[in-house]
Amino acid sequence: MKKANLRVWVFVVTTLFGTLLCIPSFIGADFFAKVKLGLDLQGGLYTSLAVKTDEAVEAKIKSTALGFKYYAEKNDILIDSLKIEPVSFSFVLLDKEAKPKIEEYFKEDKGISLSYNGDMILVSLTPEEVALTKEYAVGQAVETIRNRLDLFGLAEPSVTKSGSDNIIVELPGVKSQAEEQRARELIAKTAKLELMEVDSDRIDALSMSEEDLKATGVRVLADYKNPNEKFVVKDVPVLDGSMLTDAKVGYDENGQPAIEFKLNSQGASIFADFTAKNVGKRLAIVLDDKVYSAPSIRERIGGGSGQITGHFTPEEARDLAIALRSGALPASVVMLEKRSVGPSLGADSIEQSLIAFVSGTVLVFAFMVFYYGIAGIFANIALISNIVLIIALMAMFNATLTLPGLAGLVLTIGMSVDANIIINERIRELLRQGVSVRKAIEDGYSNAMSSIVDANITTIIAAVAMYVYGTGPIKGFAVVMTIGILVSMLTAIVGTHGLFDALLSKIEKSKNLKLWFGIPSSYLKGVK
C-alpha cells in the first residue's frame, strides 16, 4: 500500500510541477521560463554564411605593406615599385644601406618571412600566419555581425561559428520582408572604409588592363551613386577603417544625414601629416570600394575627424554608422543557406498544428475511453500529464519548439498511449484467465515492462540519430520525441499504475470489469 502511495505521489507532484512550469508558455507571461519558438513558428531569418577568408589574408598583407610604407617614409628609406600580391608584397630598395633597418622592422613580426631577389625584397606571410589570419577573420566576423545585430534592435539575435569558416545567423522576430532585407544588408556590409589619394596624373589608367593597373600601383573606383563616374586612386590607402574609433549620424552643411567618424591618435597623425603634405590634391573617401566623395585638401587637417556625405536616408545613415562603429568585416561573406519565414506564416502554422493537436487528442481520448473504460481514462490522464511535462521540460532546458516539433507533439499523443495499450491488454489477458484484479494489475505491469522499455529505447535510438545529424527544425522534432518517450515512461507506467493501486479496493469491490477495463462481460463468462 505504501508503494502505491509513492507512485501516485510521484505522479501528482511531477504533474503539478509540469503544469506550473508550462503556464508561462501558454499565457505568454514573462515571470518564468517560456518555451522558445523556432524561427519557423515565430517568423524570422536563419542564414548560414561563408566567410571569404582569402580576402582577410589579402587585407592583412595590404595593411602590413601600408604600415611599412609609412615607416619607410618616416625614416627616409627610399623604396620603389611597391607591389601587393595575395599573400605577399614586394618592393625595390633604392638605398642598400637601409637593409638592416628593414630587417629590424620585420624582425618583431613572427608571421612574416623575407626573401631577396637582387634589389627586390619580397615580404610574405608564413603558412601558419595565413591559417591564423583566416581563423581570426571568422572569429572577428562573428563578433562584428553580432555587434551590428545587437545594435539593430531586434530581440535575441544569435550569431555562431559553424565548421571552420561558416557563420550561422538566427534573427527571430523579423516583421517584414523590408526589415529582413535591411538586416541582411547590415550583416553583409563589409564596411571597409579607406581614405585614398586621388591620382590625377594618371587619367590614362581608366583604359588600362587589370594587370597594368597593378603594375602601376593604382586602382580605378566608381562613384557610389553614379557607376559611370570613375576615380583613379593610389592602390595603397592613406588610412583605413581599422583606425576608426567612432562613427555616428550627423548632418552635412545641406542638412542631409551624414556619417561623422573619429580616428584614433595614430590615424589622426597620419591624416594630419598627409593633408599637410598634399594641399591641393583630392582625397577620396572610399567605402566598400565605392567612392562616396572626393574633396580637395585645402589645408592640414588635425583632430582626426571626418565626414562621409552622400544622399543617405536617415535609416541608411544609421545602419552605415552601426556598421562602421562595429568595425569592418575582415572579409566579405556569401550566403550558403537561407530560411526566412514571415510572422503570419508562423502564426498560421501554430494554429494549424493546434487544430491537429486538439482533434487528434479528442479522437485518441474518445477511443481509449470507449475501448478501455476507466483504464482508458487513466491513460488519458497520463497523456495530459505527459504533454504538460514535455512543454515544462522544454521551457526549463531552453529547448526550441519548431514546426516539426509540434508535429512530434501530435505524434506523441498517438505513440505514448501505446504503453498503456500494451499494459491494459496484459491486464485483460490475466483477468480473462481468472486471475484476481490485484494480481492481474501487478503482473500486467511487470509482464508489459520489457516490451515497453525495448520499444522505447529503439525509438530513442532513431531520435538520437536524427538529433545528431539533423539541422534546426528537425533537431526540434527529435527533442520533442525523446522527451515525450522518456516522460511517458513516468506518466504512462508509474502514473497509471499508481492510479490503479490507489483505487484498487474500489475496483475489487465493484467487480464491474467492463466499467474498469472495458472487458465485455460475455468474454468473462467463458472463464468463470
Add this chain to the structure above:
Amino acid sequence: MELFNNNKVYEFMRLNKLIFSISVVLVAISAFLFFTKGFKLGIDFSGGTVVQLRYDKTPDIAKIRALLDGSVLGRADIQTFGDKNEILIRFQASSAGVTKDAGDIVASILAPSGKFEVRRVEIIGPKVGNELKEKGLMALAVAVAGILIYVAFRFEWRFAVAAVIGVAHDIVLTIGGLILFGIEFDLTVLAALLMLMGYSINDTIVIFDRIRESIKEAKPIDGKYDLSYLINEAISRTLSRTTLTVLTVFFVILTLYLFGGEIIHGFAFTMLIGSIAGAYSSIFISSPFLIWFGYDVAKAKEKEAEKLKIKIEKEKMRAEFEKGTV
C-alpha cells in the same frame, strides 16, 4: 470492447508464402519507381530556391509565369500551395548574394502581378544541399546500425536481422509511395522516415518479446517444438495491441495530414503509409524470417537452461562462500 477473440490462435504463418510474394512484388514496384521515376528531391537536398507568396486575391498564375519567364533565376516551377491565394515558386538556382537574394529578385519581378506578401523564402546552396544529403544518409545508417545492435544485444542476431529486414521493407514501401504520389522528399520527410524506423521496430519488438515469452513457456510435443505455432500464438496475443496502436497513431497522423498545414504534408503522408506498413511487416515479414533463419527452439531452450544452471551454481557458491564453508 474487444476487437479480436483473444483465446484464439490465428494462423498467420500459414499465409506467409502468399503475403511474402505480395511484399516482394511491392518492393519490386518501389525499386522500379525509384530507378525510373525517381525522387522529387526537395530543395533541402537538391539545392535551389523556394519562395512562398500570399496574394490578397486569387493570383493569375499565367501572368506570374510570364513575368518570371526568362528571369535570371532560370525556369520557375509555380504551383498553388494550400490556399488558392497562395503560391509556391521553385527554382533550381540558388543565389549567394546576401543583400539581394533570390527572394528579393522574385518580389521585384512580380511587383506588377498584384499585391502579395512574401511568407517564406528558402535558399539552399548546392554545397549545403549535398551536406544535408550526406548527413541524412548518415542518420539513416546510424539509426539502422543502432537498432540492429540493440536488438541483437537484447534478443539475438536472428531477431535483430529479421527486425531490420522488416524496417527496410517498410522504408522501401514508403519511399515507393512517396514517389508514386509525387511527394517532395525534404528534411521533414527524412525525419518521418527516421521516426518510422523507431515506430516500425516498436511493433516488431512487442511481438518478438512475446515470441520469446512463448518460447520460454513452450512444452515440446513429441520431443519437438513448433516454432510456427509459437509465433502464431505470440502474434495473436499481441494482435489487439498492434491494431490499437496503429489506430491511435493513424488517428493523430490523419489529423496532422488533414489540418496540419501544407508544410507538414510530406511528413504526415510518410508516416501515414509507414505506420500501416510497420504493423504489417512486423507480423508478416519479420516474424517468418525467424523461421527461415532456422531459429531452433530446442537449442534456445538448452542455452536458456545452461544459463540458469550457471546462475544457480554461482548463487550456490556465493551462499557457501558467505557461510564460510569454502
